[in-house]
Amino acid sequence: MQPDPLSSTFAALADPTRRAILARLALGETSVMELAAPFDMSLPAISKHLKVLEHAGLISRGREAQWRPCRIAPVAFKEVDGWLGNFRRFWDESFNRLDGLLEEMKADEAAKANTKAPPRSKRKVRVKKEKQGGRTRG
Amino acid sequence: MQPDPLSSTFAALADPTRRAILARLALGETSVMELAAPFDMSLPAISKHLKVLEHAGLISRGREAQWRPCRIAPVAFKEVDGWLGNFRRFWDESFNRLDGLLEEMKADEAAKANTKAPPRSKRKVRVKKEKQGGRTRG
DNA sequence: CGGTTAAATAACCTATAGGTTAAATACGGC
């Protein structure tokens, strides 16, 4: 398993079985047995997949008698979304509009502070190095 | 390499070197040489990484004399974001508010159509079923 | 043409991901 959390999360998501498991869990918490049912695969295999998902922070597991119910864990999803946010401007038009608006506002702010406004740059590009607290929606 | 596009994209993103390359490319198109510079790694290794990224639809490459400039390709990012969207309600509060609002509107719409409104479900959960093809070997 | 720079390919090595079967563990019920 990878050292950094983002790598293990992406690696976990890179398997169709695991993504299908997550899709099932989006419907609600359930047992390993039920999760395994749709797949033509041994239980230990599913068990391993779940361990990978848990390690990646994509699911968490409870304990209820002999069952270990799994549910979606938000953390890792959030991190992925945050990382993706650094690239949103490359495909999301509405994001670009919003971004432009925000820049407009910042410029106005600056104009109020300085009588002599600084030159407006065409488009400020910034990519923080990997750590990025990320731009969440809203 | 994986059969389905989403898997290869996530797999491509599961490597810190490749994510760093993407971060660099977010600043703008550039050559393989410049992309390789920050890494303590041979050029063929970088070349392979780029091939993976290209295959995943995360970058595209041009041709300019002996250089093969790389740039971000939106498609794969978009797909990842789309998939992630199925889980957004698990972590994004503002999304939940928006979702609630939309449901409200739909309900109003329905109320206009039928004099007798259908029972309001608590929370409509929908998860598109993933392609889930392949699954070679057992 | 021959030399130089940019990048990709080939051949190879090693660690590990994803699957298997068989055995072990955890818990509830009688």
Add this chain to the structure above:
DNA sequence: GCCGTATTTAACCTATAGGTTATTTAACCG
């Protein structure tokens, strides 16, 4: 305490991801 059900662990196998060095292709330059 023993049995059945749910789940994990152990031991193993095979394909492949990610790196290496050496070689090849492609384009420009004088």
